[in-house]
Amino acid sequence: MPTNLQVQLAKRPPPGMITHDCFAVREVPLADPGDGEVRVKIAYVSLDPAMRGWVNDTRSYVPPVGIGEVMRAYSVGRVEASRHPDFKVGDAVQGLLGAQQYAVTKGSPRLVKVDETKAPLERWVGGLGMPGWTAYFGLLEVGQPQPGETVVVSAASGAVGSIVGQIAKIKGCRAVGIAGGPEKCAFVTDTLGFDACVDYKAPDLEAALKRACPDGIDVNFENVGGDILDTVLPQMNVFGRIAICGLISAYNATSPPPGPRNFRAILTQRLRMRGLIVTDWSNRVPEAIRDLGAWHAEGRLKIREDVRKGGLPAFVDTLNLLYTGGNNGKLILEV
Ligand SMILES: NC(=O)c1ccc[n+]([C@@H]2O[C@H](COP(=O)([O-])OP(=O)(O)OC[C@H]3O[C@@H](n4cnc5c(N)ncnc54)[C@H](OP(=O)(O)O)[C@@H]3O)[C@@H](O)[C@H]2O)c1
Helix, strand or coil: CCEEEEEEECCCCCCCCCCHHHEEEEEEECCCCCCCCEEEEEEEEECCCCHHHHCCCCCCCCCCCCCCCECCCCEEEEEEEECCCCCCCCCEEEECCCCECEEEECCCCCCEECCCCCCCHHHHHCCCCHHHHHHHHHHHHHHCCCCCCEEEEECCCCHHHHHHHHHHHHCCCEEEEEECCHHHHHHHHHHCCCCEEEECCCCCHHHHHHHHCCCCEEEEEECCCHHHHHHHHHHEEEEEEEEECCCHHHCCCCCCCCCCCCCHHHHHCCCEEEECCHHHHHHHHHHHHHHHHHHHHCCCCCCCEEEECCCHHHHHHHHHHHHCCCCCCEEEEEC
8 A cells, every 4th residue: 555654743742852752754645636726746745944943833923733744845846646637746835744655635725836947956945945935925015125224134144044135135235144154154154155254153243233234124024033133122222113024043942032132223223023934925925936037047146055864864963063153055855
């Protein structure tokens, strides 16, 4: 009997890094698509920092993954069987298909057809997929960068941050990254074309950021939180915008992190701080794909994936790379 391999949530992880016993890799019978459904053979599973939050039983923007359920994940693959009028066998598609070998799904509206002639399959869960859409809408809609302004982004060499800074450049801004270590910083400036990148692991982040942003900071795209956000806040210009995209420094915290010590800057510099979740713009995804795809084709948007082998059994070890900076670009697991 044909089977499907799935990464299932086995138990709720306690605070801290996820351990192997929280997940089980199980074989289940392979389902056939029902009326209006498709079966997708998944090639790549996207590993995203948010996964740490998706397995916590706390109030969030999505319900927690249930015990025994397939781990929620963006995945990309090809339609293998279809009883859906809009999808045919062989179509390349991406969506929230889970961490598994095969997904049976109703498709629309969240199953997005992707064009393999424009970019390889894995890129559609990377810079042209959810992380790219997050950078696109988060920066343009929440950050609202104007030409000549300074945009700072943390986790700058990663999936979202790398795209944020490049869009900022395309929009005529000064792009400054914050990343961990000289190699990542060199990638951000020399390959991605940011104007500067500050190594937060080196001494005196505050002074280094000041040197990199001589005219202050107009837009901060926050991916990390904690000390990094605290260092950015006092350097924000009056009427600056802060897009809170992620707070990865606290995802594995064993006790609640303290609030920003420099919160006062919100008042004194009249800042606007807004959280964002990429699905807020679900109905505008084609717009992001159009612009990101065009910039990529023109060579103005560079995208780097970090594709790991080992298949679904390597899920936990690969996921945890995100929280130690072990990834170089969009982290993806080959199924
Ligand atoms: N709101 C949304 O809809 C949405 C959607 C997608 C992603 N996000 C958020 O965007 C952020 C980036 O996600 P991504 O997928 O692009 O991941 P990524 O940047 O490709 O990888 C995560 C990076 O975070 C940095 N990091 C990890 N722990 C850190 C710490 N304690 N202090 C400082 N930096 C740390 C590491 O880079 P260094 O080596 O440079 O430290 C690591 O490589 C995350 O916070 C994620 O939750 C939000």
